[in-house]
Amino acid sequence: MSTTDSGIPDRPRTLAEKVWDDHLVVKGENGEPDLIYIDLHLVHEVTSPQAFDGLRAEGRPLRRLDLTIATEDHNTPTLEIDKPIADLTSRTQIDTLRRNAEEFGVRLHSLGDKEQGIVHVVGPQLGLTMPGITVVCGDSHTSTHGAFGAMAFGIGTSEVEHVMATQTLPLKPFKTMAITVEGELKPGVTAKDVILAIIAEIGANGGQGYVLEFRGSAIRSLSMEGRMTMCNMSIEAGARAGMIAPDETTFAYVQGKPHAPQGQDWDDAVAYWRTLPSDEGAVYDAEVFLDANQLEPFVTWGTNPGQGVSLSDIVPDPASFTDPNERAAAERALEYMDLAAGTPLKDVAVDAVFMGSCTNSRIEDLRAFASVIEGRTKAEGVRVMVVPGSARVRLEAEAEGLDKIFTEFGAEWRFAGCSMCLGMNPDQLAPGERCASTSNRNFEGRQGKGGRTHLVSPLVAAATAVVGRLASPSDLPALEKVGA
Amino acid sequence: MEKFTTHTGIAAPLQRSAVDTDQIIPAVYLKRVTKTGFDDALFASWRQDPDFVLNQPAYQGASILVAGPDFGTGSSREHAVWALRDFGFRVVLSPRFADIFRGNAGKQGLVTGVISEADLEAIWAAITADPGIRMTVDLEARTATVGDLEIAFDIDDYTRWRLLEGLDDIGLTLRNEDKIAQFEARREAWRPRTLPVR
Ligand code: SF4
Numbered sequence: 001m002s003t004t005d006s007g008i009p010d011r012p013r014t015l016a017e018k019v020w021d022d023h024l025v026v027k028g029e030n031g032e033p034d035l036i037y038i039d040l041h042l043v044h045e046v047t048s049p050q051a052f053d054g055l056r057a058e059g060r061p062l063r064r065l066d067l068t069i070a071t072e073d074h075n076t077p078t079l080e081i082d083k084p085i086a087d088l089t090s091r092t093q094i095d096t097l098r099r100n101a102e103e104f105g106v107r108l109h110s111l112g113d114k115e116q117g118i119v120h121v122v123g124p125q126l127g128l129t130m131p132g133i134t135v136v137c138g139d140s141h142t143s144t145h146g147a148f149g150a151m152a153f154g155i156g157t158s159e160v161e162h163v164m165a166t167q168t169l170p171l172k173p174f175k176t177m178a179i180t181v182e183g184e185l186k187p188g189v190t191a192k193d194v195i196l197a198i199i200a201e202i203g204a205n206g207g208q209g210y211v212l213e214f215r216g217s218a219i220r221s222l223s224m225e226g227r228m229t230m231c232n233m234s235i236e237a238g239a240r241a242g243m244i245a246p247d248e249t250t251f252a253y254v255q256g257k258p259h260a261p262q263g264q265d266w267d268d269a270v271a272y273w274r275t276l277p278s279d280e281g282a283v284y285d286a287e288v289f290l291d292a293n294q295l296e297p298f299v300t301w302g303t304n305p306g307q308g309v310s311l312s313d314i315v316p317d318p319a320s321f322t323d324p325n326e327r328a329a330a331e332r333a334l335e336y337m338d339l340a341a342g343t344p345l346k347d348v349a350v351d352a353v354f355m356g357s358c359t360n361s362r363i364e365d366l367r368a369f370a371s372v373i374e375g376r377t378k379a380e381g382v383r384v385m386v387v388p389g390s391a392r393v394r395l396e397a398e399a400e401g402l403d404k405i406f407t408e409f410g411a412e413w414r415f416a417g418c419s420m421c422l423g424m425n426p427d428q429l430a431p432g433e434r435c436a437s438t439s440n441r442n443f444e445g446r447q448g449k450g451g452r453t454h455l456v457s458p459l460v461a462a463a464t465a466v467v468g469r470l471a472s473p474s475d476l477p478a479l480e481k482v483g484a
Numbered sequence: 485m486e487k488f489t490t491h492t493g494i495a496a497p498l499q500r501s502a503v504d505t506d507q508i509i510p511a512v513y514l515k516r517v518t519k520t521g522f523d524d525a526l527f528a529s530w531r532q533d534p535d536f537v538l539n540q541p542a543y544q545g546a547s548i549l550v551a552g553p554d555f556g557t558g559s560s561r562e563h564a565v566w567a568l569r570d571f572g573f574r575v576v577l578s579p580r581f582a583d584i585f586r587g588n589a590g591k592q593g594l595v596t597g598v599i600s601e602a603d604l605e606a607i608w609a610a611i612t613a614d615p616g617i618r619m620t621v622d623l624e625a626r627t628a629t630v631g632d633l634e635i636a637f638d639i640d641d642y643t644r645w646r647l648l649e650g651l652d653d654i655g656l657t658l659r660n661e662d663k664i665a666q667f668e669a670r671r672e673a674w675r676p677r678t679l680p681v682r
Contacts, residue, residue: 049517269674
């Protein structure tokens with residue numbers, strides 16, 4: 001292979017390869033991993049304690065405090081946030097993060113702070129997440145940040161310690177998979193539906209070992225919020241990361257954010273960012289194509305994110321799966337979900353609707369949800385929770401009056417955090433309860449022991465909250481005065 | 485991580501096979517927020533039995549564990565290595581280790597030497613005949629000596645080198661400190677900063 005003077009291969013490269021090459025500290029020889037520089041390290045309370053303790057035990061400092069930022073999210077309550085956290089394990093994790101941040105000098109946004117929130121909402125809203133950088137966090141949904149054309153992936157606790165001490169990681173290059181979505185999305189079909197359809201297509205393990213690059217006209221037409229939703233869930237296809245090439249939409253989103261580059265730095269950055277999209281003729285290790293025109297609102301029926309169908313479809317018969325493992329998984333899933341094969345999904349009644357999580361809790365998601373429920377009444381007996389991804393999103397929503405729409409509808413308007421995305425804080429489903437959720441994982445017990453999760457978009461979540469059964473906005477009777 | 489060349493200490497016989505990581509450290513201890521201080525968790529349920537080998541006066545302060553085959557199987561928890569290390573163990577000898585456990589051990593400075601089943605029996609016989617007898621483990625020579633018994637153990641060259649040099653993963657990376665610093669010197673100004681530049 002021919003290389004340029006800088007050691008960079010002289011051939012068409014993908015977005016992922018370019019970002020990788022530009023972060024090479026040491027090229028691994030003889031099958032050894034490359035040493036990759038990390039531009040941004042996001043920290044939260046669950047996966048950091050032992051990393052800090054490891055540094056302490058070895059007497060090592062945290063190398064780059066100016067590339068590190070911490071927030072509290074997984075364990076934080078979303079009500080009465082001024083009271084001490086009741087659960088002992090949760091409180092210990094939060095207190096430990098606070099002590100560690102203080103001792104090591106890490107910037108921390110604690111509960112009650114304007115910038116506190118889900119770690120993957122905080123990075124982009126501060127303008128820290130930008131194209132062409134490497135981002136890591138001890139959390140699998142770090143893939144979210146790939147929406148900006150960053151290389152972003154989750155790491156384990158020993159890697160967290162490694163990044164703290166060295167600002168690098170030894171890594172083997174990932175394979176690349178192009179997922180091209182061409183065409184125009186029908187009204188009511190969102191980024192969430194696209195990614196659920198992709199995962200159903202390639203399977204919950206289909207992305208294993210790959211960095212996915214989402215491309216095509218349907219992807220280019222998405223907002224940054226939508227792109228974040230897509231990349232967020234690339235991990236649910238088993239991928240290491242998801243990426244989308246930066247473009248004018250990306251630049252416009254980053255510009256003016258608190259930490260966005262300014263002046264000459266901004267010009268330099270944009271000039272570089274424009275070089276990042278995959279070159280004509282770049283070779284991917286795998287390619288997948290989807291027709292955007294065919295997509296419909298999507299919903300999961302099972303207990304992994306790959307077990308999904310169009311909302312207008314029926315619960316599949318396990319016997320229809322040819323692969324014996326898939327068939328067995330479907331049987332188990334239907335039993336857990338208490339669903340009978342052949343049931344139209346629109347007949348499935350829910351007990352709860354959860355609007356939140358790092359997949360769908362940004363301002364645009366809240367607006368979408370509000371646009372459907374405005375002027376309508378909540379289905380009786382359905383519990384509806386709306387949880388902003390960050391304190392800043394909460395403030396923004398209140399400034400727009402969205403909170404009024406939520407509370408008038410009968411939804412609970414909460415403080416920011418991971419909330420009912422996972423059963424680590426007080427927001428949980430009771431055993432047997434069924435929930436339409438805008439989060440990213442429908443695993444058994446994920447939202448609380450025995451809870452049953454259907455993954456949906458904010459629009460479907462909203463319509464479901466109105467009807468009490470899984471529904472899309474097009475199923476709702478027209479309002480006399482239609483909302484936004 | 486401390487360099488390991490030779491170590492002399494009391495050898496304790498753990499006369500069981502297939503000791504899995506749940507037995508080394510039960511799951512309830514995984515809730516902790518530290519990476520050290522797991523000495524109380526090591527073999528927590530077995531230690532409730534006063535006759536358990538590590539409860540016997542002769543083996544107090546033991547630092548070499550001689551265990552039956554298939555040590556460290558089961559869940560991949562790194563805590564199993566931390567618990568052994570925090571209790572004071574520097575070496576575990578066994579005819580077979582689970583791969584993940586062994587990988588974790590090498591990263592944390594715990595020597596895992598593979599010995600033959602015949603040598604295992606010979607060592608057990610020697611240390612139970614004279615409880616509290618000290619053993620010398622020479623990592624350079626890959627030998628363990630107790631009384632007049634000297635046996636050879638196996639450990640791969642790379643792990644042995646890391647242990648001799650006292651290099652954990654971070655230590656290994658920091659051998660490239662100069663390259664990291666050079667990379668940092670040429671990073672563009674527009675890249676994100678979470679703090680005002682100091
Ligand atoms: S919102 Fe859910 S998926 Fe996202 S970081 Fe929190 S727990 Fe993880």
